[in-house]
Amino acid sequence: MSISLNGVTKYFGSDLVLNEVSDEVPQGSLTALLGPSGSGKSTLLRIVAGLTSLDGGHVELSGRDVTDVPPRDRRIGFCFQDYAPFRHLSVFDNVAYGLKVQRVPRAQRRREVDELLRLVRLEPFADRYPRQLSGGQRQRMALARALAIRPEVLLLDEPFAALDAQVRSELRTWVRNLQRELGITTILVTHDQGEAMEVADRLVILNEGRIEQVGAPDHVYDHPATAFVRGFLGPTTTLDGVTWRPHEIELGSPGETGVAAHVIDVIRLGFEVRVVVKDHSGSTSWVQLTHEQSRRLDAQVGEAVVVRPRAEVFEVL
Amino acid sequence: MKRPPLLLRIGVLCYVGVLVGVPLAFLFQQAFRRGWGAFWTALHDHTMDSALILTAKVAVVAVPLNVLFGVGVSLWIVRHPSRFTRILDRLIDVPLAVSPIIVGLILELTYAQNGWFGSALSALGWRVIFSTPGIVMASAFVSLPLVSRQVIPLLRVIGDHQEQTASTLGASPVRIFCTITLRSIAWAVIYGVTLTLARVIGEYGAVLVVSGNIAVVTQTLTLNIGANFENYNSYQGFVGAVVLALMSVAVLLVLSIARQRERRRSEYLA
Amino acid sequence: MGKGIGVGYISLIVLIPLAALLTNAFNKGLVSFWTAITQTEAIDALRLTLLCSLGAALLNAVAGTATAWILVRDRFWGQGLLNAIIDLPFALPTVVAGVTFYTLYGPLSPVHVNITGSWIGITVAIVFVTLPFTVRSVQPVLESMSFNAENAAATLGASSYQVFRTITLPTLLPSILTGTGLAFARAIGEYGSVVFISNNLPYHSEVASSYIYSLATSGQTNAAASVAVFLLMLALVLLAAFNITSVQLAKRHG
Secondary structure, three states: OOEEEEEEEEEEOOEEEEEEEEEEEOOOOEEEEEOOOOOOHHHHHHHHHOOOOOOEEEEEEOOEEOOOOOHHHOOEEEEOOOOOOOOOOOHHHHHHHHHHHOOOOHHHHHHHHHHHHHHOOOHHHOOOOHHHOOHHHHHHHHHHHHHOOOOOEEEEEOOOOOOOHHHHHHHHHHHHHHHHHHOOEEEEEEOOHHHHHHHOOEEEEEEOOEEEEEEOHHHHHHOOOOHHHHHHHOOOEEEOOEEEOHHHEEEEOOOOOOEEEEEEEEEEEOOEEEEEEEEOOOOEEEEEEEHHHHHHHOOOOOOEEEEEEOHHHHHHO | OOOOOHHHHHHHHHHHHHHHHHHHHHHHHHHOOOHHHHHHHHHOOHHHHHHHHHHHHHHHHHHHHHHHHHHHHHHHHHHOOOHHHHHHHHHOOHHHHOOHHHHHHHHHHHHOOOOOOHHHHHHHOOOOOOOHHHHHHHHHHHOOOHHHHHHHHHHHHHOOHHHHHHHHOOOOHHHHHHHHHHHHHHHHHHHHHHHHHHHHHHOOHHHHHHHOOOOOOOOOHHHHHHHHHHOOOHHHHHHHHHHHHHHHHHHHHHHHHHHHHHHHHHHHHO | OHHHHHHHHHHHHHHHHHHHHHHHHHOOOHHHHHHHHOOHHHHHHHHHHHHHHHHHHHHHHHHHHHHHHHHHHOOOOOHHHHHHHOOHHHHOOHHHHHHHHHHHOOOOOOOOOOOOOOHHHHHHHHHHHHHHHHHHHHHHHHHHOOOHHHHHHHHOOOOHHHHHHHHHHHHHHHHHHHHHHHHHHHHHOOOOOOHHHHOOOOOOOOOHHHHHHHHHHOOOHHHHHHHHHHHHHHHHHHHHHHHHHHHHHHHHOO
């Protein structure tokens, strides 16, 4: 199911949180709504679900205007950041909730819930209660519960934010694979650009209630439409007034072409090395090197160098 | 941090023992000082039984009314906040600061024959003061906030994500209320209902003013106990008091169970 | 529609009657209101009520904090029973407490202690009914308080008393104040538990609620309403003052 947003506008009191947001989310895509906190991304997600009303514009699901359709008639799966487990129900009953509402017969319900629990790898936990699950397990339970009603759209609000680093990266991969397998149109809200780049096949970058740019992660990363997008998507460094990504510039020996500078710090982060330099105008920037490059260069603090864009970057440009 | 000193423990136990334990034991001793037979006979005193029945009738009306009001107003205040609900949130606790005698007085000023609505009510042939409706109103007044005081903080902690999730799963508002909301606040409601019941059954001052305290007709069990004491029939009074004390012990039991259930929930929430 | 019924209910039971009280207190003018609350009998009753309530609230502020402390940080046999029995004054009808205290500490006292008709008897009854307030307000705060700050203070060389004075007490103070305020407000209006033991001697052992009752039953409705308004305002102002101080203190301690 495709989702189309036309001029979606929302005020909280007198604050404009969404300013005429329009976008077409294609069927089967995994779109990340990416932006800093307060950019309106969660509000936009809630509007798609029908959980928040809108002050202007309309929302269409597969061409049908659902702006005034209540959430329970939209057939969307929604997962909250806190997973909102039904605390008084077992894992099985949590997942079965939507099927019960639809009056699915008991035997069929059992079959479908078992299948979903297998899908999210929670079969052994069917009789447990949410308080007996870990964060990652609760999240998978919430996903299974949302998927039970066979929604045509899946909406995930900061799905990995409450998990620790290890579980988070495992679940990211798992969610991406699951989404591809099911082919369900998915929107995910996140403030973490790394997460968005890794999981999504489409980025929508929001800032102060407006869309800054839409596109495939690689494209947006390499061709940011605005200074905000460039800054938000990854570290930047400025050389002679031009902004570059740290891996797009390199160091050379004094006398070669480039901006003259001297090394003020060398930071070793395992597989990569950051060389911080200060140029003649006094502005600092940093260059990202691999371990191997760093060893070859053997930059020392205080040493004079030149900084220049890499040759291959010019070829691309 | 080490444990509190032993002396403090002994001090607290003595304090609570003298203040609560000794009087409670004394009360039971007084009621049974003439043996089981006499107790049994006193239990079947006609005036006391009428009073007990009236108390039960009042509780059957006032408690459900206050529970419905308490749960409803809590949901309204927490889930649909507005300037108006902020005022309501403040107002709702006022009854706890009003002296029972004042409660009785103001109901009289409003609903007695020479009160604000007196002539309108007599025109309709309705009698509120010196009659059961007045007793119900006085009992409802003094116990008004007891449910919402338990439910409002819990609703705030739980949040509305479970309810919203249920709505995306296709559940109707009524279904969400029954299967999600009510289940989440069940123990807090039980706690509040128990406090309400205890307060309604135990109210004395407010009921004294509005009922007229006519034996067999408008005399509740608490009024009956007081009247027996004033008429130098303290033994009969103690028998009535033991009936109410047993109710209080049952109330304590329910409260302590409800508190344990609540704690288990709050541990999970933390 | 539910909202309308709710507002109607609270209006019929609480708001309209309170409005009726205000009009009855002031419909003969401010002078009559002032006369009613400055009668010697009124002043004596109000003073007695305030002093006994204050004494009882203060006693329970200390004893209640100690009780909460014992319930949270001690372990002993019968602790569960102690925890449950603290609520008894909430659950026990006031009249039952009243007649029990009257018999136990009255003219026919089996322990030969007669405190009826005096401020002592009134205070004892009030101490009983207000016992749970401070305990139940301090207990949850103590439970959620970590030992870290106390332990840190101890490692810095503070004595047990200094730790209590400088770390524990400031953390508990807002909840102690809240509980004491509630107890105070309740005590000011108390009737059922006090009326038997007090003997209701005008100018001597008559509390404010008893005085209002006697005015009302002798047909002096306006005077009763005036004293009632004053007593009610007193309770609300005290409650608000305690609450505001408590919130301010809590803010200062972050």
